[in-house]
Amino acid sequence: MSKRALDIVAGKAPEAILETASYLGDEMALVERSRILEVLQLCKDDPELDFRMLTDLTVVDWLGTDPRFEVVYLLYSLQHKHRLRLKVAVPEDDPVIDSATSLWMAANWAEREAWDLYGIKFRGHPDLRRILMYDEFVGHPLRKDYPQNGRQPLLRRPDATPTDDETTRLLETSHDRRVE
C-alpha cells in the first residue's frame, strides 16, 4: 500500500535516494545526508504523498560499522493513510544533520532526545539541549559504548551504602556482568 508512496519519492528525487527496500509492507528509503531536508520537504508538500505527520524521529547506533549512526524518520499521511520510513546514515566523526523542525513542530523534542541520548547534532534546531538527562550529565547514554551502569549522581549522602557500580566496573572485561 505504501509502495506507491515510495515509488513517488524515488521518482521525484532519484539522485537523493541511495537505496530503497520493501519488506512485509514496510517501505524504507535511504537518503543522502546533505539532501534530507529536500526529501522531507517533498514528502510533506507533494499532494500525492502528503506526509503531514512526523510519527517519530529516532536514531540507531550500529557500533563497529561505518557510518555508525542511522537517523530514522517515520512519516505518516493522515489523508492517504500510508507510511514511509526514511533513513540517513551519519558518521561518528561528524554527527551533524539538518533539523526537520522547520517542517514539523513534532521534530523539536524528538531531535532534542536524539541529541541527548545519541549525540546527533541537528543543524538549525532552535533550542538544541538535553531533554531527558540533566544538564550536568556527561556523554550520551544510549550509545552502545556507554557503560551500562554509568551513573552520574546528582546527589548522594556521604554515608550512603555503596552501589554495585564499582563491582560492575571490575567485571567490565568479563562476559558475565552479573554481580554475584
Added chain:
Amino acid sequence: MTDNAGYVPTNLQAAVNWAQKYSLFTYPFATACCAMEFMSTMGGRYDIARFGAEFPRFTPRQADLLLVVGTITERQAPILRRVYDQMVEPKWVMAFGVCASTGGFYQNYTVMPGCDQVIPVDIYVPGCPPRPEQVLDGLMALQRRIQDHRGHAQVELGNTAQISMKDRRHLPVHQDGTSMGLSKDERMPKDGKVL
C-alpha cells in the same frame, strides 16, 4: 493502681509516642506503578485508616511520614531530598516497593539504586508492587519503632552507643554532623567524565 482510679500512670514520652504512631500524616511521593497499589491500600478494602495513617497531605510541611512510592531516577533525587528536608521533625520514611528500596530490576545509568542513597529510610517494603498487606505490615512495624522511641534505622546502625535514648530522634543523619548537601565537585565523577 486501683480499678476505679480514672487515670493511667505513664511517662510523657510513651504517651507522645502512642499519639504519634496513630496519627501519621503521609506524604505520598508517588512516581510509578506502585501508586496503584498505594491507592488500593488507601481504599476501603484494606483501609490504612484503621492504623491512623489515612490522611495524605500534599505538602511535605504538614506530613511526618514520607512514602516513596515508585522508581526514583537520578534526576529526581534532588527533588526527593528537598521534599524530605521540608518535612518537620519528627519524620519517618517508608520505601514502598523494590524500586524505592534498591532500584529493583533497573540496573542502568538513570535509576538510583534505592532512595536511601539520598534520604534515610526507616522501613523497606519489598514487592513489585507490594501487596497492601505488606504495606500494612510495614506500617505496623514502623509504629512499633515509634512506640519504642527508636529513630531512623540507618542512624541506629552507626555508633550510637554513647547517645542517650532521649536524643536519638534529633540526631542529624550523619554522626559527624556533616551536611547532606554535596559540593559541586563532589557531584560528578572524579575527572568529570565517564566515557
